[in-house]
Amino acid sequence: MGSEGDCKTNQRKPRFLCLHGFRTSGAILKKQIFDKWPTQVVDKLDLVFVDAPFPSQGKSEVEGIFDPPYYEWFQFNKEFTEYENFDKCLEYIEECMIKHGPFDGLLGFSQEVGLTKVPKIKNLIIIGGAKFQNKSVAEKAYSSAITCPSLHFLGEKDYLKKYGIELLESCVDPVVIHHPRGHTIPRFDEKGLESMLSFIEKVQAEINK
Numbered sequence: 001m002g003s004e005g006d007c008k009t010n011q012r013k014p015r016f017l018c019l020h021g022f023r024t025s026g027a028i029l030k031k032q033i034f035d036k037w038p039t040q041v042v043d044k045l046d047l048v049f050v051d052a053p054f055p056s057q058g059k060s061e062v063e064g065i066f067d068p069p070y071y072e073w074f075q076f077n078k079e080f081t082e083y084e085n086f087d088k089c090l091e092y093i094e095e096c097m098i099k100h101g102p103f104d105g106l107l108g109f110s111q112e113v114g115l116t117k118v119p120k121i122k123n124l125i126i127i128g129g130a131k132f133q134n135k136s137v138a139e140k141a142y143s144s145a146i147t148c149p150s151l152h153f154l155g156e157k158d159y160l161k162k163y164g165i166e167l168l169e170s171c172v173d174p175v176v177i178h179h180p181r182g183h184t185i186p187r188f189d190e191k192g193l194e195s196m197l198s199f200i201e202k203v204q205a206e207i208n209k
Helices: 004-009 026-036 086-100 135-141 161-168 190-207
Strands: 015-019 046-050 105-109 124-127 150-155 174-179
Touching: 015 026, 015 086, 026 046, 046 086, 150 161, 150 190, 174 190
Parallel strands: 015 046, 015 105, 105 124, 124 150, 150 174
Antiparallel strands: none
């Protein structure tokens, strides 16, 4: 008979579809996560990175830091109140979930949550996320509470922090990791790492029941 450790190594890792930030790419998000998160986190997850459907239509904030190409999920105005190609974005994400899935959850950087058309989202990891500010989109996205387990990273200096806090109000039981940085993929302090590992452990237990 195998040991308990052998049984654990045979468990399937939680599989997350990873959605990068505005005008970056899947490769950039992958590098950010693997550079900043410890192996004790990334080794417990099966992370799948994809590029957004639209080539960047303007200057990227990571230009000079990360190499192009850069992509964007949809387009919006400065107040985040008007969107273009949002429906196409949702359709594309659904296609990715079918093509590369099944998935146990979504991980997004600088993403607003509105994927209510996809019924099988079981867990969310949201880094620097925000609540939709477009009234009609928000009414559709948040007409019912987000009941799946969700983990949120909130930066003290993040310009989207206000909208990230608003998003928490739509979640039934959010786990929040605070960090002192701005709109970025954060490193973990001891408390944050403990919260992250606990969240992964719960997802792991659920998928291996």
